[in-house]
Amino acid sequence: MQEQKGKYEGLPNDELEIKVRSNDNPYISDDIQNKILQPRRLSSYFIVLIESGSITYNLDLQDFTLTDGHLLFAMPNQIFTPPAKTDNLKYFKLLFDENTLALLPQQFPFLVNPSNTQTIILDSAAKERVTKVFGILNQILLSDKHETDTEVILAYMNSLLSEFNVAYFKNKRPANTFNTNLSKFIEFKVVVETSLTEQPSINTIAEKLALSTNSLYRIVKEYAGTSPKDYFINRLMAEAQRRLRYSNTSVKELAYELGFNDPDYFSRLFKKSTGKSASEFLPRQDLSGK
Structure with a gap:
């Protein structure tokens, strides 16, 4: 990512529109929890990975049931209805906007969903790698975001999206x-x-x-x-x-x-x-x- 560094210089970390939610960093306020359960038109990209457990989301009037290693991604302008809180669910959620995406050193074709499927199933090795990266990014954004270089945050973001992109296209069509x-x-x-x-x-x-x-x-x-x-x-x-x-x-x-x-x-x-x-x-x- 060295050639991209000029893009990051002078960009405060708090201007990066990246958010991670997990069991360790959930929505705490009841008001916020009630608000996010309402149907809404997304203004950013949304990705949720289920580490363990099962849950059903509604996206553009269609239900998607996710379980261990399943990932759902949604794009800006889609109508999204989150489910109520589920017991014994371990998850990671990632939200980011177009401006943040533009700072990354490559494009991710899966985000325009060419195969018309909004879910990705990770194999055990990919799930383990992704979970570790999610954990690191979550820790950075939760605790010391202002002390971490923008380039480091985006490097972990790039790693996550690269994993998702590979998993999306795996075994679909030749290069x-x-x-x-x-x-x-x-x-x-x-x-x-x-x-x-x-x-x-x-x-x-x-x-x-x-x-x-x-x-x-x-x-x-x-x-x-x-x-x-x-x-x-x-x-x-x-x-x-x-x-x-x-x-x-x-x-x-x-x-x-x-x-x-x-x-x-x-x-x-x-x-x-x-x-x-x-x-x-x-x-x-x-x-x-x-």
Whole structure:
């Protein structure tokens, strides 16, 4: 990480948006505990590793049951509902933002979830290594964060994410496929996320990625199991479900927010995709935590 040191110079450690929670460093306040149990839209990356025990999280309306060596990761803007406290559970939780991620010396493709799975299962050796690193990082951030060089904190962070990245892609595809098709699929997902409400055409996206539409179709089909158009629509409908459930936006307002000129067409598309009308999809909830 030596070549990155210029990035860290003059950066106070308390400006690093990294938090670790564990059995040794839990949320103590009842007010905080009650607040974090409310459904909320994540503003940072969230990772939880279960060292022992079992627990179920809800992410974007889907339940994920985790046990020993299982890891769940969530990305900014996903709707996250934490579970109530569970007895005999040993865990580590990690939260960090995009700015902290940008300080690391490499990228971590698993964080854009190209294989569309939010869980990782660590083997016993990886779990042991990760648990040790989590423990060290937890100790640093809990006790002497202001006395530790930023580079040291980020080195442990980099080590953790490297382990997760390797475990995510292990036995999935050969390296040469990763370097070509997977990298293009990751670029496709980034374009979808950054231009979601603009609703660019598939031709426009393909041109932006320097691909033919046929090549883009083949790559998206390989990794997502669907066409680029259907992938984009599914992503739009997932965002619509989030906003309907967790905001006070009307169906008409939501249609315009998502880039639809015709609210009626949006409603028909939503009904076709979800099997339910947008107006009755889910009861809205208070995200304030108050």
